[in-house]
Amino acid sequence: MNESTPQSRNRHGSAPDEQNKLLVERLEDDEQSESIVDRASNTRHGCIGAIVVGMVLSFLCLISGTYMLVVKKKRLGAPISLSTPGQEALSLAINLVLALCTDGMMFVHSASLRWELYREHRLEFNTNIRLFTSSKKFGPNKWYINVIALVCLILSYAASSVLFVTLVNDEELGHSIMINATALVALGLGLVGQALIGIWCLVASHKHILTWSSNPLNSALVLLQSGDLTPRPGRCMQPVHQRHAPAQPAYPTKAQGSIFRANRTVRYILGIIWAMALLAIAWPIALVLFLKVDADKAKSWDVVEEAKCFEFGFNWSPVTYGCHINEVLLALSPDLNNGNKYNTDYSYGTQLILCLLFVCLVQGGQTIVLHCLELLVNLSRDEAIWRQAYNESKKASGTQRSTNPFYAAVSSWENIILFIAKAVMHWIIGQSLLTVFEWYDPTEYLYESVSLIPYYHYGIYFYMIYSRLFIYAILAVFLAAFGTYLALKQPQGCQPAALGHLQTLVDLIDDWKTNEDGRMWWGDKTGSEDSVVRHAGTCCGEHELGPIHMEKYAGGQVAVVSLRTYITDSSV
Incomplete structure (x- = not known):
């Protein structure tokens, strides 16, 4: 069982009891329904x-x-x-x-x-x-x-x-x-x-x-459940490009960074x-120049007239002789x-x-x-x-x-x-x-x-x-x-870019539960319209999420670590 840090205990301890209860129920439902990892x-x-x-x-x-x-x-x-x-x-x-x-x-x-x-x-x-x-x-x-x-x-x-x-x-x-x-x-x-x-x-x-599975969300969930990755709080609006930066509230941006x-x-x-x-x-330019030079040299030779000229063309079929020749021979001996x-x-x-x-x-x-x-x-x-x-x-x-x-x-x-x-x-x-x-x-x-x-x-x-x-x-x-x-290419929209970076996905996804079609959405989860610092996260119900407020900070707490870790922290 993972040991909780003092910071994690304080963080969860300061959260409202009702929120803790809802979170535990949600995670228990996830495990009971076995909507955990797709072994593919x-x-x-x-x-x-x-x-x-x-x-x-x-x-x-x-x-x-x-x-x-x-x-x-x-x-x-x-x-x-x-x-x-x-x-x-x-x-x-x-x-x-x-x-x-x-x-x-x-x-x-x-x-x-x-x-x-x-x-x-x-x-x-x-x-x-x-x-x-x-x-x-x-x-x-x-x-x-x-x-x-x-x-x-x-x-x-x-x-x-x-x-x-x-x-x-x-x-x-x-x-x-x-x-x-x-x-x-x-x-x-x-x-x-x-x-x-x-x-x-x-x-x-x-x-x-x-x-x-090659799905990055599934890979991230595997590492989350194994305890190798844990969510870092306050990073719900920080993309992969800021993965080494400290957690801090940030304004949403209309475009994300590139690969x-x-x-x-x-x-x-x-x-x-x-x-x-x-x-x-x-390569083809060199061949054209070679044929052109070869035709120019042939003008001083006693050869047929067709060998003394070269005209550029785009014939698909090989033309081995004449003014429209389009191939150069290379022997292996x-x-x-x-x-x-x-x-x-x-x-x-x-x-x-x-x-x-x-x-x-x-x-x-x-x-x-x-x-x-x-x-x-x-x-x-x-x-x-x-x-x-x-x-x-x-x-x-x-x-x-x-x-x-x-x-x-x-x-x-x-x-x-x-x-x-x-x-x-x-x-x-x-x-x-x-x-x-x-x-x-x-x-x-x-x-x-x-x-x-x-x-x-x-x-x-x-x-x-x-x-x-x-x-x-x-x-x-x-x-x-x-x-x-x-x-x-810069992905458009305020959703932070992850590019398959597993720690970033674990930071951005706070609810891994999916609906009956196996889908989940991302959006604003603050609830209160008056909050200055808001929280963005995921949910299995699209109607439970709000639009992202571009003019306000986002960086609220990300509470999900794993069911075992969360219960341990809450019991301290």
Whole structure:
């Protein structure tokens, strides 16, 4: 049982007996009705389902990819009957499924991290940047496991980008599309790595995760009931930005502080996402300049007229020759890159592995940006949940401690944008870096004195299409602007901002009881219109609360700690 401080005894002792009695009755009703903590067991079941799906998909990829590597040794892949638009649509669908599957599996990792930080007394915000925040003791959330999880995530998206290879001049198949067995195995490895980390979290921390809910109100209530957090009196109008300031009455403000001001990590996140946006802009510009310079040089050569000009255009399809050329070739073998197709430094299999590693390098930066953006989205989501409790201009819907995570995700426009971005940004990179497997005619020979040197049969190229990369750059700038908006947005209204900061929520919520629909509201609870210093708090009945008086101080006593602590204090 928690020991009460002298200040708390004096505070409760000075309160009217009738108010104390009503408060005890309210808290007893809460415990009797078991409207305490949502353990969100259905969310856990959903996470288990996501891990099972991830394991099944990973095994399918590993088995089919390994089979192709063993049986289809000539091309290390299998042809597939698909049109170019069909291949593009299928790639987008794969990225959508991949984003959904990885989000579901790594939700376990996030929940595990939250409650391991709690056990280490380091949990401050409900949302943390998962792969860049580590536990000091717990295996699945240690820094090196985070690195492995990040590598698996990057590998999954990189493999999906080079899963389909365009065959050019193939002796048997001509121009067609092939499934890349190397990428298929890599995709399986990425998925199985994330699934195993999720299973590790489930097994090792099933007793330590106090709730599977990501709702910040529910997390705050868990810490309140455990006695790790207690309300600090007189802070009913102090937002998260004043969490280190002493308690004092304050006038309500019409706008609250931003995420940028509340969380120091955000400034680094903005730097990362804007740096990525600038690189995305520089990439297609560099290709255009290269093609322009190349065309200018060709004017002094004895070549056909079409090679001596360059005209900028936005063709989606690759144009490999003429004035409207929109792609630059990058070979994975240096000799091929220098135009020497008679020899090669690397074997075909080595080129496929280098192809995957190169795309990992490109997709790695994009994956980190999207993961950082996820922190801003989740902080904004946490604040949106809290702000449902009050609205000055219209009837508030009321906030809920218990929410279905799937419904919470699809009802949040920020989450929808982030989910679409995860699929589309990785997909557009894959479409901008078209992987081409070029086959050389083995009947052609280069004559050198008396010897005959056959052409090398295989070469892996990237067609870097600047028109598609400009689309990627536009989307990257949009994402950076979206992240900046979330970071600098100031919530409107006099309701103090919490941004998922758990101690602030415990300070602001003085009545955790909800109505039959599981909702509660926030507003003025002073009762007397003549009081100069007023009190704002929560209630399960909207009609029991009044509007906030903008011209008067708010900072009245917050009486709720927990039922056990309150009874102890009142009995002294």
